[in-house]
Amino acid sequence: MTPVHFSFTAAFTLGLMGLAFHRTHLLSALICLEGMMLSLFIALSLWTLQLEATAFSTAPMLLLAFSACEASAGLALLVATARTHGTDRLQNLNLLQC
Amino acid sequence: MSPYVFTLLIFNLGLGTTMTFASSHWLLAWMGLEINTLAIIPLMTRQHHPRAVEATTKYFLTQATAAALILFASTSNAWLTGEWAINQMSHPLATSTIMLALALKLGLAPVHFWMPEVIQGLDLTTGLVLSTWQKLAPFALLLQVSSTVNPLILTLIGLLSTLIGGWGGLNQTQLRKILAYSSIAHLGWMVLIIQFSPPLATLSLLIYIIMTTSAFLTFKLTSSTTMNALATSWTKSPMMTSLATLILLSLAGLPPLTGFMPKWLILQELVKQDLPMLAFFAAMTALLSLYFYLRLCYTVALTSSPNTITMLTPWRLNPTQTSPLNPLTTMLTLALLPLTPAILALVIY
Numbered sequence: 001m002t003p004v005h006f007s008f009t010a011a012f013t014l015g016l017m018g019l020a021f022h023r024t025h026l027l028s029a030l031i032c033l034e035g036m037m038l039s040l041f042i043a044l045s046l047w048t049l050q051l052e053a054t055a056f057s058t059a060p061m062l063l064l065a066f067s068a069c070e071a072s073a074g075l076a077l078l079v080a081t082a083r084t085h086g087t088d089r090l091q092n093l094n095l096l097q098c
Numbered sequence: 099m100s101p102y103v104f105t106l107l108i109f110n111l112g113l114g115t116t117m118t119f120a121s122s123h124w125l126l127a128w129m130g131l132e133i134n135t136l137a138i139i140p141l142m143t144r145q146h147h148p149r150a151v152e153a154t155t156k157y158f159l160t161q162a163t164a165a166a167l168i169l170f171a172s173t174s175n176a177w178l179t180g181e182w183a184i185n186q187m188s189h190p191l192a193t194s195t196i197m198l199a200l201a202l203k204l205g206l207a208p209v210h211f212w213m214p215e216v217i218q219g220l221d222l223t224t225g226l227v228l229s230t231w232q233k234l235a236p237f238a239l240l241l242q243v244s245s246t247v248n249p250l251i252l253t254l255i256g257l258l259s260t261l262i263g264g265w266g267g268l269n270q271t272q273l274r275k276i277l278a279y280s281s282i283a284h285l286g287w288m289v290l291i292i293q294f295s296p297p298l299a300t301l302s303l304l305i306y307i308i309m310t311t312s313a314f315l316t317f318k319l320t321s322s323t324t325m326n327a328l329a330t331s332w333t334k335s336p337m338m339t340s341l342a343t344l345i346l347l348s349l350a351g352l353p354p355l356t357g358f359m360p361k362w363l364i365l366q367e368l369v370k371q372d373l374p375m376l377a378f379f380a381a382m383t384a385l386l387s388l389y390f391y392l393r394l395c396y397t398v399a400l401t402s403s404p405n406t407i408t409m410l411t412p413w414r415l416n417p418t419q420t421s422p423l424n425p426l427t428t429m430l431t432l433a434l435l436p437l438t439p440a441i442l443a444l445v446i447y
Contacts, residue, residue, distance in 0.1 A: 005177045012170050019163055029159055036166045043173045050177070059125055063169070066132045070162055073139050077155045084148040093152050096215040 004046050011039035026081060026088040030074045037067035099144055110137035111231060118235035123182050124172035128165060131203070131235055135161045138232065142224055153219025157228075160202060160212040167199035168239075185242045193247045197255070200243075203236040205278075206285055207258040214266070214278040222323070225274055226314040229281050230307045237288075237303055244292045244299075252293050257379060259286025264386025271325045273317055276390060277310065280349055283387050284310075290380060291364045294371050297445045302360035305434070309349050309357055312427035316342045319417055319424065328394065329403035335417065341428055343399040348431045350391040351384055356434035363442070 001009070018032035044060040078088055085092045110133055117130030135158065142154040175192035176182050187193055198209065205213035217225045244252065263283025270276045284306045292299040317323065319338055320331035332339040348355035353362075361384065368377040397403065434441075 002177070005174070009170075009174065012166075016163070016167070019159075026155065033159075033162055033166065036163075036170070040166065040169050040173060043170075043177070047173070047176065062125065062129065066129055069136055070132060070165075073136055074158060074162070077139070077143075077151070077158055080143060080146070080151045081155050084146065084151045093155065095149050095152050096156075096219050 004043075004050075008039045008043040008046075011042070012036050015039060022090065024089060026078055026090060026093075029090075030071070030078060033074065034067070034071055037063070037070070041067070099140075103140070107137050107141055110134075111141075111227070113137075115231065115235045119238050122184055124169070124176075124184055125182070127184060127235075127239055128169045128172070131161075131165050131168070134232060134235055135165065138224075138227065141227070142220055144224075145221070149219040150221075153216045156212050156219075157216045160216075164199045164202040167195060167202070171195035171199060184239065185245075187243055187246055190248065193243060194251060196239075196243055197247045197251050200236050200240050201255055201289075204233055204240070204285055205282055206255050206289060207262040207282060208255075210259065210262060210282050213282060214270075214275040217274045217278040217281075218272055220274070222274070222314050222318040225277070226311060226318075229277065229310050229314070233281075233285070233303070233307075237300075240289075240292065241296050241300065244296065247293075249293050252289055253376065256286045256288075256290035257376070257383070259283060259289065260380055260383040261286075261386070264383045264389075267387060267390045270390065273323050273325065273328065273394075276394070277313060280387060280391075281306075281310065283383070286383075287360065287364055287380065290376070291367055295367050295446070298360075298363055298367055301441065301445050302364065305356060305360050308427050308430045308434075309345065311423060312345050312431045313342075313349060315421050315424040315427065316345060319420065325394065325397050326403075329397045332399065334414070340399055341432070343395045345428060345431050346391045346394050346398070350388045352388075354435050356431050359435055359438050359441075363438075 015032045015035035015038075019029050019036065022029040022032065041060050041063055044056075044063055047059070048054065048057045081093070082088055114130045114132070114134030114137060117133065118127045119130075121127040121130060139154055139158055142157065143150055171192045172182065172187070174195070175187050175189050178189045178192065181187065187196065201207075202209040217228060220228065260283050263279045263281075263286055266282070267276050267279030270279065284302070288299045288302045288306070291302065316338055317328075320328070320334050320342075322328045322331045328342075331342070344355060348357035351357040351361040361381075365377045365381060368374070368380070
């Protein structure tokens, strides 16, 4: 595993752990999601250097566009949650349990 | 919701699935999955009810995580082997991660925990779209990678899903949660067979979609979302209630109804592949789901509940929310089993 591969894998894994084990706020989960997308953006950006060709160089922009849309959808849901539940604390998201 | 926005969202749902179907590059497949997720989020929050918003938030978090995992696994595979093609994924770390990510997308055990809560928070129509249309795109990706995934992972996920789908639905009275656990169980059956016969898994998915559509639409017709509401649904529409019994038994997989076809063919294929113990355990876990389907049949048609007289004689008005899909899917749910040889000839051989 090359150092570059290790670094974006480690960044992604840290973001994933943060997203999986989010404890208090919904916003921290969204931030970890953004961190994961950022590590993937860096991976795709460095892929062009790995290929030593410009074949795949628009891929990071495509990923950035979609992850920006996703982040905005997440923030809209954060606002909607704050409006219906009063807060973004995750212990308030308990209406649907069995 | 404005009809223009609604049309745009439905169009994007179709676009996302079509993009994932048509793609051979992982980035395009990921983009199709993201479009699907983004398109269904506003559809889920059409009513700004706290339950709907909570379900949407949980759905968004799980689907976004799964999509990011898919892209991470394909990027790792590209760094390790240089391949971006979906059916050429070869590195074991990448294929295992992809399998877990697709399991999270589809709602398979052991990452199924979001599914009952999300479907519970939605109205029946959106729950139907979530259970049927949203399964198509990840399933297409699963079909393409299943030949290279570690078979032990596939078998474990499949068996665990059938077990948890049966076990988890036992203590439920809300119909949408029961249908969510039924989805988990049926997808478990599909994953069990996908490594041996992908056409059989596709046939199983198609039949599951038909059965679930008729179940959701029947519940929508009688506006029933709990078992108690089902108990008095015979007053609203006696015909649909008697058919609902048969639809539920078809979901359970009892002959001579259509639901028996996928289970029968899957068990036959497993035995042909010299795995009789796996077939035995899968059939035993189907008994668990049979229990809660049969309990629903009891409340629907086989027993009369002790309700008051006023609840038992409402005005039988013409139902306002009829769907043209309801008769078609109900008919297919009940009567497709004799066509099994023809379907086999068309699909498998």
